[in-house]
Amino acid sequence: MQVKTMAEFAAEGRQPEVLFWVGCLGSYDARAQRVSQAFAQILNAIGIEFAILGKEESCTGDPARRAGNEFIFQMLANQNIQTFNNYGIKKIVTTCPHCFNIFKNEYPDLGAQIDVIHHTQFLNQLLKEGRLKIEGGVFNGQKITYHDSCYMGRVNGEYEAPRELIQALDVDLVEMGRNRSNGLCCGAGGAQMFKEDEPGEKRINTERAEEAIGTGASIVAVNCSFCNVMMTDGMKAKEKQDEIKIMDIAEMIRDSMNIND
Amino acid sequence: MNISQILFLIVLVIVFKEAVKRYGRLFRNINLGRDDEPINNKGGFRRMMLIAFGQQKMFKRPIPAVLHLFIYIAFVITQFDLLEQIIDGIFGTHRILSHILGGFYPFMISFIEILSVFAFIATIAFLSRRNLLKVPRLNSKDLIGWAKLDANLILIGEILLIIGIFCLNGADKALESNLPEKYHPTGFFAITSWLGPALFGSLPEYYLNLISGFGWWLHLAVVFGFILYLPTSKHMHILLAFPNTYLSSDNPRGRMPNIESIEAEVKSALGIEMNHTPKETIADFGVHDIFQLTRKNLLEAYSCTECGRCTAVCPANLTGKKLSPRKIMMDVRDRMEEVGRKLDDPDFKSLGGDVDNKIGFNDGKDLFSYIEKEEIRACTSCNACVEACPVLISPLEIILQLRRYEVLTESSGPPDWIPMYNALENNGSPWQMTIERDDWIKELN
The missing domain is CATH 1.10.1060 (Fumarate Reductase Iron-sulfur Protein; Chain B, domain 2)
Incomplete structure (x- = not known):
């Protein structure tokens, strides 16, 4: 399969159906790259015409803004908005809840009205429209728990789309004690991902990993690559990385499909 | 005008003056803040009704929610009692509303009495949660010292309030049943119509009047005390929860204010x-x-x-x-x-x-x-x-x-964030990377 950039579409004088905003983790982190690949494979397999910005993509500015550095946020955000305007971008799908939130709730203050959707919402829409078909297959009957990301869950109120996708895989979905609006953070948000923890008794991701282990699930499904990285580390800290896998919902759907490309 | 009326009026004026001073100070302090960006609270009234008046969010934790609800309803409904007491205090009357409201009066008082019993139980439960069961969030180090004392003082005040009401009603009921020709009947009160005579029935009229008066003054003293105490206490929430929910913003949670x-x-x-x-x-x-x-x-x-x-x-x-x-x-x-x-x-x-x-x-x-x-x-x-x-x-x-x-x-x-800032400025990503942003597609193509 071929992943095309906006520049390539523009050269052909065409617009894709949607821009896939990959995000920094999805672009650079080895674990998160596999999520980007899985999502691209799904879109490709069901014939959604999408583009990426490629080298023209940049950070949304979320970690800078939440760390307190408004200058860097403004630099990045306004440059991104220029890029969007250059290509006439109207619709964005992203695999990152932090990118989703900032496009949806903060870019409008800077004059950018973008129709942004998170990949789990997008896939759920496609499922309901019948464009995406999900069969249980490999995950049939497996015990799976779902970790709500803060920025899709509590912050943007999206608890069900990811769960509906997981349930479409015919799995045995078990909830952790703290779920939906009570979900516990993985510890990465607010730019914590990019610094050492403040002094304390334990790491937040260890606390969350312990809760996930307690469900007896063999897979922890996530919808955020920050959570993915943190939970993977948490499982390593508990030496459970071989028994319990952390998977993005896009990877699970991809694995359930017959994708040869 | 009798001595009790004069005393009451003096107290009322002092409390009013002091309250204006204390609440004025609190209002002044709030106004030390800067103006909000235009408040966007179209949904504010609805949120106030659901969340402050309706206590919606309390029910995330059902046990304290129910206990709190007892005290809250008792507090709201007892304002009926308070209103009557203030009128009685000013005009030197006794249970003035019983003459006006007829059969509705004992219904209201019964309602208040039953809720007061529930509130009493809830208050004891709250005191135990704080001091005996030591619920962690109520015993954390945030609360050491004044905050802990403040919470207990409020609860003790609530108990005194309830004792005041029951002394007043109970002694009145004993008087009405002992001396029906002298004390005009005010109807059946759900609790004190039997509790009053049972507790105080054997006492002579003089003592009964003393207990009734003591209950009346105790209730009012605690209420006035509360009014003056609130601005220095965490208990201010009973008033400010309403404007606070009303002024809450419709803006999405995920939106940090822009620095224009x-x-x-x-x-x-x-x-x-x-x-x-x-x-x-x-x-x-x-x-x-x-x-x-x-x-x-x-x-x-x-x-x-x-x-x-x-x-x-x-x-x-x-x-x-x-x-x-x-x-x-x-x-x-x-x-x-x-x-x-x-x-x-x-x-x-x-x-x-x-x-x-x-x-x-x-x-x-x-x-x-x-x-x-x-x-x-x-x-x-x-x-x-x-x-x-x-x-x-x-x-x-x-x-x-x-x-x-x-x-x-x-x-x-x-300090860990400094490399992140540098990378964001130079590389447009939180890390200084050597690979390209679209390297991940190589494996697919």
Whole structure:
């Protein structure tokens, strides 16, 4: 399969159906790259015409803004908005809840009205429209728990789309004690991902990993690559990385499909 | 006019004058904050009805919610009693409403009595949760000292209130049943019609009148005491929960306020036109004292009843970090009180020098005299505290503003973030990378 950039579409004088905003983790982190690949494979397999910005993509500015550095946020955000305007971008799908939130709730203050959707919402829409078909297959009957990301869950109120996708895989979905609006953070948000923890008794991701282990699930499904990285580390800290896998919902759907490309 | 009427009027006037002073001070303190950006609260009335009046968010924790509901309903309905007592006090009457309302009167009093019993049980339960069961969120180190005493004083006050009502009603009922020809019957009261005669029935008239009068004055004394005590107590939430939920914003939770002056600077550097004139505020480079917080932030600090639901779900706090969202709110309030005290002190001299607030107040201290950097640095911005608060307080908004100050004004902050800033500026990603942004597609193509 071929992943095309906006520049390539523009050269052909065409617009894709949607821009896939990959995000920094999805672009650079080895674990998160596999999520980007899985999502691209799904879109490709069901014939959604999408583009990426490629080298023209940049950070949304979320970690800078939440760390307190408004200058860097403004630099990045306004440059991104220029890029969007250059290509006439109207619709964005992203695999990152932090990118989703900032496009949806903060870019409008800077004059950018973008129709942004998170990949789990997008896939759920496609499922309901019948464009995406999900069969249980490999995950049939497996015990799976779902970790709500803060920025899709509590912050943007999206608890069900990811769960509906997981349930479409015919799995045995078990909830952790703290779920939906009570979900516990993985510890990465607010730019914590990019610094050492403040002094304390334990790491937040260890606390969350312990809760996930307690469900007896063999897979922890996530919808955020920050959570993915943190939970993977948490499982390593508990030496459970071989028994319990952390998977993005896009990877699970991809694995359930017959994708040869 | 009898002596009791005169005494009552004197007390009433003193309480009123003192209340105006104390609530005026609180209102002044809230107004030390800056103006909110235009308040966007179209849904405010609905939220006030559901969340303050209807206690919707309390029910995330059902046991305390039900107990709290008993006290809350009893409090609201007892205003009927209070109204009657004030009329009686001024005009020297006794149970004036029983003459006016007929059969509705004993119904109301019965209702109040039954709810008072429930409230009594709830108050005992609350005292036990704090002092015997030691529920963790009510015994954390945030509350050591005054906060803990404050909570217990309020609960003890509630018990005294209820004792007052039952003494008054009980002695009256005993009088009515012992001497029906002398004391006009006021109807059947659900509890005291049997409890009164059972407890006090054997006492002579003189003592019964004494108990009735004692109950009447005790109830009023505690109510007046509460009115004057509230502005210095966490219990202020019984009044401020309403304006606080009403003034809560419709803005999405995930939206941090924009700093328009920085936006304008960056846009001009990039050659982008700004479609409106930037509005500058004193919080453009973050917040370090109460003067840069909004009045809504300060109202929130006074609305906080220190229940600790926020801290109990804070991932940083749960894993042993210093951050406690409740403490942030308490610190803001304490700082407000400190500034207020100094403003009221004729001997206080502002230090002068560079100050960034509208009244030029400078005592060499700020919020960072209360809040350590380590606390605000531990926040993951997960919004659990915001979700948990039963009266729509956002400790997160304040934490993020304090961070802005540390980073933008002090050019400080966690050293780990410096490489992140550099990478963001040079590379457009939080890490300095050697691979390309679209390398991940190579495996697919």
